[in-house]
Amino acid sequence: MGYDNSGRAAAAKANRTRVLAAARAAFLESGWAGTTIRGVAEGAGVSQETVYKTFGNKAALLKAVHDVAMAGDDEPVSVADRPAAQRVRAATTPEEGAAAYAAMAREISERAGPLMRVMLASRGGDADLEAYAATLDEQRLVGTTIHLGHWAERGWLRTDATRARDIVWMLISPAVHEMTVARGWSGDDYEAWLAETLRATILTDS
Known part of the structure; x- marks a missing residue:
């Protein structure tokens, strides 16, 4: 009879x-500088060694927390395969595409926004955090490239795909979303603005 390690796997998942x-x-409570692996371990009821073995360092831990916020849960399903992204791909007109993309950007930004405030407030003071921020920028560029590629294939772009990708990459920057929050915009305001801006800057009328 083979060894059943399901109990160990379940315990590891619960610890994670x-x-x-x-x-x-x-x-969220203490910010980047105020958060320690020791404190996180104590809060989770596990050893510091468990945290280090599972995540590595503090920047990797923040990335893991951010990934959960981006996706909505800790299941091994990429953001690209989530319902919001599927709705973007299923759009049949530029207007529908803009609306779906704006809704997706809002959904992700609202979930991840509080953590992004922590990162944005601490940039420039930690090499690991800077590396993590650069990784996020690159991941956002990859995701944007994929969606803009679909739009280009459908003939929806009014400018070349690379220029359009860069415009969208900047528009959905966490820093831009945080500026709308700072100005008192609601989620509806942000979503409507983004959809309108996509239609006005990169998408054709039909």
């Missing part, structure tokens, strides 16, 4: 879930 929850709470 507790660590992610404790880390999110710590980052």
Whole structure:
């Protein structure tokens, strides 16, 4: 009879879930500088060694927490395969595409926004955090390239695909979303503005 390690796997997953929850709470309450692996471990009821073995360092832990916020859960399903992204791909007109993309950007920004405030407030003071921020920028560029590629194939772009990709990459920057929050915009305001801006800057009328 083979060895059944399902119990160990379940325990590891439960530990990961507790660590992610404790880390999110710590980052939001204490910021980047005030959050420690020791504090996260104590909050999760695990050893510091468990946190280090599972995530590596503090920047990797923040990335894992952010990934959960981006996706909505810790399941191994990429953002590109989530319902919001599927609705963008299923759009049949530029207007529908802009609306779906804006809705997706809003959904992600609202979930990840609080953590992005932590990162944006601490940039420039930590090499690991800077590397993590650069990784996020690159991931956003990859995702934008994929969606803009679909739009280009359908003939929806009024400018070349590379220029359009760069415009969208900038528009959906966390820093831009945070500026709308700072100005008192609602989620509806942000979504409507983004959809309108996509239609006006990169998409054809039909």
